Amino acid sequence: MVDSTAPTPALCTVRANDTLLWGMTNAERIRRIGVSQGLATDDAGDTGPVILANLAYAFDPVWIAHLKTRPGTVVTRTGVPVLAHVRNADERARMTAAMLGEAPLVSGLTVIAAEAEEGILNEALRKRERPFAELLTPAAVPAIERASYVGAYKGVTDLLTKYLWPEWALAITRVCARAGITPNQVTALGSVLCIVATVAFWYGWFWTGLATGLFFMVLDTVDGKLARCTITSSKLGNAWDHGVDLVHPPFWWWAWAAGCAPYGRPLEDGVFWAVIGTMLFGYVAQRLIEGAFIVRFGMHIHVWERFDSWFRLITARRNPNMVILFAGLLVMRPDWGIIGVAVWTAISLVVHMVRLVQAMLRKAKGETLVSWLA
Structure with missing residues (x-):
């Protein structure tokens, strides 16, 4: 559910990934996305609201815009958490473990499956779309760049x-x-x-x-x-x-x-x-x-x-x-x-x-x- 009064979250990454996309690392790409959307990209500490981004995946920037006002929401790809807007230290710790593959998906959050046919509504453009979220590997780079280009x-x-x-x-x-x-x-x-x-x-x-x-x-x-x-x-x-x-x-x-x-x-x-x-x-x-x-x-x-x-x-x-x-x-x-x-x-x-x-x-x-x- 949209909460326009929620505090602005920071944007932090989980895992590591050396695969380059558009000539840059995924960490640098996510940092730029955060800056462009007015989010702090340094660690917000253990208690502040945070959007966690799994560096194993590349995703359309529209996902960040969608999650900013939706605390307690996680975007998954084939059941694996790609992005999550966590509200407190407990959710952050458990979601980090889930992104690292050390724990199951956190319960009690609203789950959006990136592969779902219905997609999401882009409020800015008043149109429904299916932004991409894909596992980032060297072999997948051409397809992900094409999806990024089309999007x-x-x-x-x-x-x-x-x-x-x-x-x-x-x-x-x-x-x-x-x-x-x-x-x-x-x-x-x-x-x-x-x-x-x-x-x-x-x-x-x-x-x-x-x-x-x-x-x-x-x-x-x-x-x-x-x-x-x-x-x-x-x-x-x-x-x-x-x-x-x-x-x-x-x-x-x-x-x-x-x-x-x-x-x-x-x-x-x-x-x-x-x-x-x-x-x-x-x-x-x-x-x-x-x-x-x-x-x-x-x-x-x-x-x-x-x-x-x-x-x-x-x-x-x-x-x-x-x-x-x-x-x-x-x-x-x-x-x-x-x-x-x-x-x-x-x-x-x-x-x-x-x-x-x-x-x-x-x-x-x-x-x-x-x-x-x-």
Whole structure:
């Protein structure tokens, strides 16, 4: 049971494990998880509340967030305690013995089986999920890293990020983690590539721009994944990454429209400004609708109903728009591509407006809106 008034526990480890995960020991990974969630990671003494972590296992950080406000709860894997929020010295001693295999599981605690099909509710995202908790051995590292990588993105996303480059980004994330490359360094390289792609589009070098932009888009996935997998997220990195993501798409569309002239397919002045106006207005308005939905209903519009999650795959964000531009360039009509982006932006805006109004009407009738993923 959730107890928001319970004192904040410390986070301490039991056992030892030299197996490296994402280029670090499990003890270091757990220390970073604790720091990121505001928990003390030194020994709290024999009497304070403590979350004990069994170093024989690797687990999703969401388990710590779940246990913080649930004293007297233990997470098990095939009956072995992986994590436990103990309340006193007696529980701590007995749970430590259980994690060391010297005693049976402590009675009187709420047990959550990590392998259970029902999983847990992620309160922050209002969705149900099954975070991983696996025995950490050298042979299991590839599978655990994959589970950690997949679990690092908790929301819904576009079709390219979901289907095209997960394996590319996973390989690059592994290389970066083992080489000690930081997420901010990846973001810095991506920012340079983003600018290069913008310049290429402006001069009508569309294939060069697409290739550069593709690499940037993959790195745009990598920096966030790397930060979450290595538990190295920072306020600077988060602001930098999201700032670039938020600002650059309109510049790409403007540069592409301008680049149609040197390419040999110029847009007429009226068409040019209609395209630019539609894309700029649609982009800003759609973002505002998404923000308003979060403020009003406490969840993202794209996790409301199944349709909304499906539509997120193709809505007029950067990656789906790049597919439209690529299709236009394949038939040597980049002008058709940018016009297609403008049309799709307008359609996507209408869809979002309709969904917002529908949600408001349902709430006005007394209905409680719940994510279909919950």
